[in-house]
Each structure stands twice: as C-alpha cells, then as structure tokens.
Amino acid sequence: MAANAAGGLNEAIAHATRLLGADPGGALALARDILRAAPGHPHALLIEGQALRLTGNAGEALSRLAALARGQPRMLDALWELSQVASATGDSAQAVAALESLTRQQPAAANAWFLMAKELRKLGRTQDAWRADLSGVHASSRNPELLKAAVAMNEERFDAGEAILKAWLQRAPEDAAATRLLGEMIWRRGDLTEAMALVERAVALAPGFDLARDFLIRLLLQANRLPDALAHAEILVTSPLKNPGHDLIKASVLVRLGEQAPAGEIYERLLKLQPNQPQVWQNLGHVRKTLGQQAEAIHAYRQAVTHQPTMGEAWWSLANLKTVKLGDEDVAAMESALASLAPDRREDIFHLHFSLGKALEDAKDYAASFRHYEAGNRIRRAMVQHDAAEFTAEVEATAKTFTAPFIAAMGDGGCPAPDPIFIVGLPRSGSTLVEQILASHSQVEGTMELPEMMIIASRLQARVDEGEFPDFRTMIASLTPGDRLRLGEEYIERTRVHRQTGRPLFIDKMPNNWQHIGLIKLILPNAKIIDARRHPLSCCFSGWKQHFARGQTFSYDLTDIGLYYRDYVASMASYDEAAPGAVHRVLYEDMVRNTEHEVRRLLDYLGLPFEPACLEFYKNDRAVRTASSEQVRQPIFTDGIEQWKNYEPWLGPLKAALGPVLAAYPSAPDRAS
Template identity: 30%
Template sequence: MNEPITRSVGQVLDQALQRQKQGDVEFAYKTYRQVLAQYPEHPLALHYLGLVAQQVGRGMDAEKLLRRSIELAPDDPRTHNHLGQVLVSQGRLSDAIASFRRALQVDATHADSANNLANALAESGEATAAIDLYRRLLESQPRSAAVLYNLANALKNDRDFEQAAAHYAKAIECQPTHLLAHLNLAMLSEQMGRFEAAADHYLAVLQQAPDHSRALSALLSIPGYEPEAAQVQAATRLLAGKDLESEERVRLHSGVGKYLDRRQEFDQAFDHFTAANSVLSRRCAPYDPRETTEQFDRIIRTFSADYFAKLPARAAQGEHFIFIVGMPRSGTTLTEQILASHPAVYSAGESRALPELVKGFGHAYPEALDGMPAAQLDESARRYQSAIEQHATPDAQRVIDKLHLNFMQLGLIATLFPGARVIHCQRDPLDTGLSCFIERFDLQRDFTSNLLSFGHYFLQYQRLMRHWRAVLPLRMRELQYETLISNQEEQTRALLAYLDLPWDSRCLQFHTTPSVVRTPSRWQVRQAMYTSSIGRWRNYAAHLQPLQRLLEEGKHETAGPTQ
C-alpha cells in the first residue's frame, strides 16, 4: 500500500469510527469490511472491526481481530488497551492486566491504559497497586473526575473511608453532575453516620434523575429525614408501573414501608415489606427446612464432646479474638460498636475470613475436621489470622469478628482458637423475626423473607446453641439485647471484665465513635441507647400470629445461662 492510499484509507476509517461513536454501527461495520476486502492485513481496519464485534456482544471475534491487529502493528497502545477491555468483559482479569501493561510499555503516557490497568488491579484485589497508579494518574490529571472517582472506590475497598469520602467529594467538585460520585458518597456517608450529608447527595442524584430508585428508597428510609410528598408519590408511581427491575422494586417497597412505619401506618407498611420479600423470594432458591435441619444435624454429630476431648494441643490459641455471634438483628452490631469504642479493640466487622476457610474444606465439612492433622489446622489458623488482622491497628489487644452467623462455626473456632472468646447476642425472637423481615440480607439460605421460614431457622439455631453450651470448650458470654438496652453501663462493664479489658467510658458513647457500619443497624448505632425497639413486634402483632404460634410450639428459649 503506497503512502497516498494509506492516508486515504486512514481518513475513511477515522470517519467510520466517528459514525460508530455516534451510534451508526452498521455503517462502520460495512466500511471496515470494505477496507479489509481490499487490504486484508490492514491493522487499523482489523482493530476497528474488533471494536464493532465487542460492541455487538461477539467478544471472541473481537479478541481474535484485536490480536491479529497487534501482530501486524504491535506499537499501537490503543489496540493493547482495547484488547484488555475485551478481556475484562470476559472476566479474564490477569490477561487484561497484562494487555494494559503492554500498552504502557509501548507508551507510558497512555492515560486510558493506565486508568484501565488501575481499574483491573482494583477489581482483582490488588488495592495498593491500584491506589498507587491512580495517584500517579492524578499528578498529570489533577482535575479528572473519573480518576478521582475510581481512586475513591479503591480507597473505600481498602477500608480507607475518610480518604474515600474526600476523593468522592473532590470528584463532585470537578464534575458537579457526576451522578455515581454523589450516589457512592451518599451511601458511604450513611455508613459513616453522616445522615444529613447522605440525604444531600441523594437529593443531588434526584435532581439529575428524579426516578432514581436507589436514591428515592434511601431517602425514604433515612430516620430523621422527612421526604417531600413528591418523593413519596414518585416511589408509589414507580411501584405501580410494570417496567421496574426486581432489585429496584425491592428497594422501593422497603423504603416506602419504612416511611410508613415511621408514620405508624403499620398495616400499610407491612404490606410493602411483604411485597419486597415476595419479589426477593422469587429471585432465589426457596428456603429448605429439611436441608437446614440436616446441616445442623451434621454440625451437632461432628462436634461432639468426644471430638473436643481428643483434639490435639496446638500452638495457635487466639486469646485476642472475640467472636460476636447470634441471629441477624439480635444486637450484634450494637455490641460490636460498644466494644470497638475501646482503644484496645479493633473490629474487622463482618469478615468473610471464616466462611472462606469453611468453603476451602469443601463438601466434606464439618466431618473433614475430625482427625485432621495439627499442622493442617495450624495452617488454617494462620490463614484466618492473616486475613482478619490485615487492617488491625498495631496497638489492638483484641480483634472482633462480628459475622453473626458464625454461631454455626463455633466448633471450628474452638478447634482453631481454643483461647478465643465468644459473645452470644440474643433478643426477643418476635422482635428479631420482624426486624429480619423488614431488612435485607445477603444469605445463602434466605430464611428472612418468610416469617415461618424464620421461625423454623430460629428453632434450629436454638437447638444448636443448646448443643454448644453443653460441649463447647470456649469461654462464651450470653448477652440479652433487652438487658443491655436497660442496663447499659452495668452490662458494658461486665463485657469488658469478661474480655480482661480496663474500663473506658468511651464505650458508653459508642454512638459517637467514628466508624463505618455496613449492616442495617447503621442508623441505630449512631444514637444513644433507646428502648423503642423493645417490643416493636406488638405494632405488627396481627401479622405475626403464625410465627408466634410456631415459636410457642417449639418452646423457644429467650436466654441461656450467663457465664
């Protein structure tokens, strides 16, 4: 191809690319094919045709075309960058990272490749490397809202919440209409207890997108915020439509229900909570009582008194670990916030470290633990400890793991960390069941979206806790939610004594402790102790009668012995 023809073809391709960007994909496709019919090895035509293939959902064809373009013209960073984006869409992060890095080897100043590399590193869990790269990008693009927003996301995932909030705010300063920055800052502000700021940013989202279901539902849910009539009407209108995504429908039903609950319109509120749970139940496998019973049976059979009697002595004792367990909405977050207000305590929140260990044991768990060599147990303990302590402060004497459903894993905890301490939180089961029904949880076995499913699960949980009390060689303190609410200082002193920690009055001011709370309790733990949550179920008594009968037939316990 001589120079004049190449220049002419280049102009044709660039014009077609502009038409493609404007949405005329068919014109672009025909143009690229015409060029390739005359020049089958034209790298730019292959490259742009690869972009069309990616755009219409033919990722494998896109990859082949881009790789062939790279073979012919390996020094174009754009092609490496676009190949990386195709690989990201296929979930091949490590291959994508390699492509973005090759683009930067060709041209170290190629900003799109650097930003995409940072995004891929963040998605693959390499937070530190991603954050460093975003910061380098900001040196040359200090007013880039996109880079600031991506850096904020990475900082949030790395648990640097204050810096994340600051960078979301700076992204908004650079681009006031950055909807996702407003939305993410609103959600983070909620978790940090800054509810007024959260409301402001949700309102900023609604100014751009008045029917934004996430912002609408959040505004309706925030305690202390009085929504405008137009906002309630917008939520109601959206729910009456047929085109709403199921996730949006769940959020809006939940938000309207909480708004009506605050207005003490309890029957109407319950209708919305029921509708939200009805949608949720259609999106996942139904709760299986038999499967749950069999799972609890296996735990009880495996972790017998004989099992613990023959456990080998081990080096890893875990005296500094505190496991706060119990049913969802039983006071675990409140207990965590009280203890995390002590300067010697660090909380890892609802860590996934223990479930990941269990997942690693495979389907043979829990039976696989019986007779497992001490060396293998020690390695499991080290993996857990490394995961749970990666963000702990150097002066932390106690480390909290507050994943409430770890009550199922107390046998594993006793096996790996015989020196650990357990706080078992309990609450009136009717209040617990109602609160679970109102809130949303990401559970493998969703027992919360149906009150009778909750009742069955609750009775199985009680059966397992009775077993643990009989056989578990761990220090375990039972904590009744209602008692904690009524006697805050007395119970707090008792908890600190149980943990061998000195008294610190900051624990009484837990609601002022700076922290990020990602659970549904994020509003409650930002307030001083209040008693209105006790007996809340009576507002919905007529709707809870089937659950009440089931629990009475199961002869539920309200508390176990305090040690």
C-alpha cells in the first residue's frame, strides 16, 4: 500500500512538472493538492513556487521559495529558482545569497555564476561581479558541447563547430562563453562584422569575461574602430586578475591612436617590474624611435637583443635606424643567431637577413649585403600573396573608369570639406619628407598613414567581387551624389580621431592611396593630392631592401616592385590626362636639390602662404612612424639619391620590369611604349 501511495505521489509530481510550461495555473492547483496530501513535500513546494512565478505572483513565490531554501539548503533547484525570482523582484541581496550557496555546492553551474555577476553589479560590488563572470567562464570551459565545438574549430571543421554552438545557444542563449567561441569561429571564416557583433554580445552578457574583451579589442583594431578599442582596453586593465597582457594591449591601442608617450609609460612601468622582457623592450624602442628619442630607442633595441639574441625583429629595428651603423661584433652576433635558428623560425630568419644586409651595406660589402637582402626577401615573398598580373588588371580597370568624360558625367557631389591632404606614391619615395615639411606649417596637421580610404575602397570593391555589379566602372557609376556625400563624410568622421590639434588641414600619408585618387576626388572633391615620386631605381631598390611590417606585399621581389612602379606611373599619367592639375607632383630629387623653390610650389598648390618653418622641418618634434623617421629630423641631404648604383650589377630583373618607365623618368612613357 505504501509503495502504491509513493508511486502515485511521484506520478502527480511528474504531471505537475509537465504542466508548468503549458498550464502554470493547473500546475499550481495540483501542487497544492499534493501538499494537502503530503504537507511540506520539497518538490511540491518547488513546483508551487515556480507556478506562482509563472502566474505573476512573484512576491508570494519569493516567500515560498525562501522558506523552502532555508529548510532544504542543499536543494539546488530551489536555490536556482529562488535566485531568479529574487532577481525579478529586485531583491539582489537575496538572489546573491542563494547563488553563493548554489555555486559552493556546484561550482560548474555556469549560468548561476553569470546571474550572480549581474546581481552583484546591481549591488555595486563590481570587483566581486567580475570574479563571478570569470568563474562562470571557467565553468563553461568544461562544457562538453563547447569542448567539441572548440576541437572542430581548431581542426577547421567550421560547419560542424557552428552547428554545435548554435544548437547549444538555442538552449542557453545567454551563455557568454559559447557566444564568444561562435564569434571566433565566424571570424576565422572571414566575417569580421558578424564576429564582432557576437563578441560584443559576449562581453555585454559577461562584462568580466576578460578573454572575450581582449579578443574584442583585437577585432576592433582590425576594423580600425580605435576609440571603441581604447574604451574596452581601459576597462580591461581594471580587471581584478592583474595581467601584464592587459597593459600591453592598451599600449598597442594607444600607439595606433598616435598616443606614443602614454604607451611608452606603460612599457617602462612593466620593465621596472620585470626587465627581462625582450618584446616589451622592442615595443619601447618603437615608441622612442617614433618620438625622435634616438638614443633611448637604441638602448631599448639593444636591451631586446641582449635578452634574446635571436630576436630578428629587434635586430632589424636597430639596423633600420638609418643613422645607426652596426659593427663587426653585431654582424658576428647576428650570424651566430642565424646559424642557431631552426628553419621554422622564418620571422626571425628573414629579419636577420635584412639586418645583415643593412650592416654589410654600411660596411660597403655590397655583394654580401645583396645576398642577405635577397635571402630575406625570398623568404618573405613566400609568406605573402601578391599577383602582379591581377594587380595590373585592377589598375587598368580603374584608369579606364576615370576618364575625362566619365568624370564630367558624374557631375558635382561628395563632401565639400577641404581638410584632407593626401600624399601618395610608393614607399621610400620621399613622402615622409613632404609630410614633415607640410606638418611644419601652422595650418597643417600631420597624422600618419591612415587606412580609412583603403577601407572604403575595399568595401566598394567587395560589391563587385560579390556579384552585385558586373565590373568596377558600373559600381562607381552607380554612386549617387548622396552616396558620395555619405562616403566623404564617413572618411572625415573616421579620421577625426587622429586629429589632435585645431589646424584646419590634415595629412593622410597612406602611399597606396594612389590607387584610389579617382574615388578620392569623387567623394572629397576639395581634397588635395600630392604625388611624391622618386627615380624608379632609387625608389624601388630602397623599397626592396626595406622590410615593411605589413601592407606592401609587392616589395619583396625586384620584378614585382618594378611592375608595381610601372602600374603606378601609368595610373597617375591616366588621371593627369583626365583631370589636369588635380594632382601636384613632387620629385624627390628636385626637393632635395632646390628645397625652397619646391616648397613654395607645394604651398601654392595648397593655397597656403609660405612659412619659414617649412624649411626647418627637422626641428618639428611631432611623432613620425615611418622608416624615414630619423632622416626627416635632419636637414636635407643628397647622399641617398644614387645608393642603388652600388648594387647595379644585380638589378637586371628590376630594370627589365620597369621597362620604358626607367628611360622616361621623370615623365611617363608614351602610351604606345
């Protein structure tokens, strides 16, 4: 008889539980029937509390569940239900108390930790909330579903991983760890926008999720959303789990924003705590170099290679200080480092080759120097993607688009702001010198090589690549005056973060923008464009032996760089023909030989009065991030104009690639050539 009674009670409990979702009123009535038959039955009391919450009687539910939790402190379902009702009624203190009891007994309950973090924030206990979020993430990391998804991601089985995570998030939509993992998976598939939205949601769900915030900052940097990245970095460094990596990522954001001095302070503070950090020494060296503090930069780079003799990038950073010459001891140290490195250490190896190339060039051993430059470039070229023929086709499509009739047919439009001055050309063409001269004028602010125009252009090109338009010309022709105004305003707004003074004009020195001058004039008709040009052999060889950290994939092969220069000359000649006078050309050789005359011509083009400070540009202490940062802090010298002649025996591939461009310089070759 007793067994039959127990079985009936269990069946009634199960039935009441099933009713909760579809008929909470019926579940409440059945639970009370059970309690009349079995007063104080814990599961019936739990169903009663749940049903009261679902029928809108939160106050009574809270009272019942609190009593149940006191009487059954190890009943985890009761504690969880109590915490939810307490949260819903605004009783954060009681919610936290219930959750603390629950998580002590079941530390793997991720959802309990995350809810606790929210309630702790309501109570103003921010640091405790942060720790609760971190505990929730730790608990989630042991979730078998998430572990399976992570394995799938690492094996690049993205479809399988996404399916696992999306199914899990259907059941647990507020799981911050699963949301962040899905964001990373989608980022690895190449969708930055969707990935960023998911990681932002993960951080919103669990503000103390440090790894998610760190990842979000990196995504924001990738998207060039620098103010947002800094805001998150400022939060990250306040984490109760102190991590030097948080300070480093904040410093990297500050560097991207041009805030070199505060970034340097972070590096120095970290080095005082732990001097044996070659990467931090190198970062500090970059800051000191940019600020013109050459002695301090040399010291920092020397410290980096002292602590890690095989650190190729630090050696290259030291060699790349144009006013530093590495001696015999340095050459021996680099050769020893090179001999000790395993083949898979390609980054260190090619940096050491470039460094040895520079050291041996300074020693006038040009044959050995060339061998090292060639070895470094060969390794680097194998690590990047650049299709010279495809690039030429893109340049030709642009040139064929922006003809005089096409420009006339597009008519007026774009943002009328006169603020931007674009300096375009190839790297190592003298563009930093032009920038430094102009930035010494009271009306002009120097910024840096800004990526915003390239981001806009890439977004437009994607519309062709994705099939929305059949070709580039059709896509550009589709831009209405309103579209052009919006795009121009976007550029002005996105670059505002880089402007630190009240000067009315600013410089964008991204050299690759020569590919987009037609677009620039469509969306910013009053912008000025300066083409900084240098003798093709001098410019191309200087670029080939200058290792660029990123963005110049054409520069690691003499043929590639020669063809790139040839495409550039053809493109600029085409636009000169379509829009005469729109672009002002500065020849490096003329600038260094007849500086004042060329500066006056430049200022006349910009509509600015002559200022003597432009001739004393080397006294300007602004931050300069390019490879010419030390050179532009000295008066003009002509020593570098014909350095390529020391390597002429080996420049046959470059001369062949340049073809008629070489003989025609400084003019463009005839179209028939």
